[in-house]
Amino acid sequence: MPTYEYACQKCGHQFEQFQSMRDEPLKKCPQCKKPALKRLVGGGAGLIFKGTGFYITDYKNKGAGKKDGGESKPSDSKPAESKPAAGKSDPAKK
Numbered sequence: 001m002p003t004y005e006y007a008c009q010k011c012g013h014q015f016e017q018f019q020s021m022r023d024e025p026l027k028k029c030p031q032c033k034k035p036a037l038k039r040l041v042g043g044g045a046g047l048i049f050k051g052t053g054f055y056i057t058d059y060k061n062k063g064a065g066k067k068d069g070g071e072s073k074p075s076d077s078k079p080a081e082s083k084p085a086a087g088k089s090d091p092a093k094k
Helices: none
Strands: 001-006 014-018 037-039
Touching: none
Parallel strands: none
Antiparallel strands: 001 014, 001 037
């Protein structure tokens, strides 16, 4: 159920009222008792998530698990060429 804001046009009293969307708007001011209430147009509170029931992965930092802190990019470097160890002869050349 939403919370509505009201303002009295006679005395200026402003307040919030928690009521069903199907309920009729209030007309009588609780302070001056005159039928001069007007429901205000509010921006609303937006969507607020409180409590349990949400997955931790929904808001997980995407780069937190990587050691470099960023996304990995393909490397342009080529693998090093293999060379025979010094002092050993290549059996294929004999």
